[in-house]
Amino acid sequence: MTALPLPPGSTLGILGGGQLGRMLALAAARLGLDVAVLERDADSPAGQVSNHTIVGAYDDPAALEKLAAVARVVTFEFENVPAQSVLTLQKLGCEVAPGAEALAVAQDRVAEKQFLNAAGAPTVAFSSADSADEAVAAATAMGAPVLMKTRREGYDGKGQRWIEHAADAADAFEVLGRVPVILEAPADFVRELSVIAARGRDGETAIYPLAENHHEGGVLRRSLAPAEVSAALAEQAEKIARRVLDGLNYVGVIGIELFELKDGRLLVNEIAPRVHNSGHWTQDGCSVDQFEQHVRAVAGWPLGPTEPHARIEMLNLLGDEADQWAKYAHDPDARLHLYGKRQAKPGRKMGHVNRLRRL
Known part of the structure; x- marks a missing residue:
């Protein structure tokens, strides 16, 4: 495994080439670290200011091998990186942080709420649903209005709908793509x-x-x-x-x-x-x-x-x-x-x- 702390002159890998990756790369450069970015876009915000850009999908085995060949430690700029990619990099000898557990929890809104409550970090009341009928039943039990969100992905207000009446939950489930959802009570x-x-x-x-x-x-x-x-x-x-x-x-x-x-x-x-x-x-x-x-x-x-x-x-x-x-x-x-x-x-x-x- 990688010897830590990572000394100046070493290469830090970043999964994702957006603005967060760009600002991470700039910070790493101030500390004397090189940066290698894995991103699908050859002209990404992070790639523009990094030493290496590896063009490929985040779950491309060949691209991950290239990243592992140059980067001793890897991080990511957003939470929708495939969990398997983290495991692949670890098998290739990379230190990846944050770890796979944090990624798995953040990628599933139900798992996230369950973890938070178990850790003593309070949240609103919530319920999950995998079908339109379950969504209606959950909204009825919780009492509308409730906020329905897809369990996975979705950001900046995407992938969510307010349910004003429990009967509307079935239509909202369809609009959100008939994927597993979480229903959350409103927070006053x-x-x-x-x-x-x-x-x-x-x-x-x-x-x-x-x-x-x-x-x-x-x-x-x-x-x-x-x-x-x-x-x-x-x-x-x-x-x-x-x-x-x-x-x-x-x-x-x-x-x-x-x-x-x-x-x-x-x-x-x-x-x-x-x-x-x-x-x-x-x-x-x-x-x-x-x-x-x-x-x-x-x-x-x-x-x-x-x-x-x-x-x-x-x-x-x-x-x-x-x-x-x-x-x-x-x-x-x-x-x-x-x-x-x-x-x-x-x-x-x-x-x-x-x-x-x-x-």
Whole structure:
């Protein structure tokens, strides 16, 4: 197996070539590491700034062999990487982090909720259904309205439907493709928060301050961090984060989305076993951002500090909003991060802006 910590001059492998992979590659380069990206697109955002691009499907055995030949440690930028690919890389002698358990839990929303509850991280009530009849029965038992989501895949508001009446669950099941689903009770929340946390190979943890998140159409629009929260709420979030990290024997950075209820309790909405959109504020608000933190963790390095030195408003740039780059470049308090995507599409994340507010 790979000797850790991974020394400078070594190669880190990344499954996935999107914007998260790009920012991971840039962070790795600052630490003196080379990067090899496995991605289907030869001109991917991450590939543009990496030492090697291996073009192929994430489950292509030949492509995985090429990655294992150059990379001693491999990570991934999104959770829909096939679990078999992780096992294949491990058989080829690679260290892969986060591990297969975290990937399996995050890929199935029912397994995710079951894990969270077992770990002492509370969630909304939920039920599963594998057919239209089961969906109607579950919605009836839970009491509408309920939110129906596909158990697998789906992101940024995709793969989900609100059910206002139990009888409508059958139609929603059809619309979602007649695949296994989860039904979730609504959360009576006052705001959406998230916590970015990291765990090293030695069990060391590092937790960033909470971010307050605002969504539009199921897509994160902006985050404010550090969020204005009480010490008790921050402590509650940190306790949840540590339970999740330890329960998964996790290595790397994880994003945990939370609902703050009217009574001050926190519920976990979902977890993402990777760097997270709501953690982009750390790039300009902390001395060690979430991307460097993730590289440090998976490479076996010590974790870095998480204390903020600025309050940040992070704004996602969607579609042709990135064409306003000159405006942000003229703003002395704005820090522009563009992803190198060649084509702007409506709703597509093209970049983000961090606007500084000194503490």
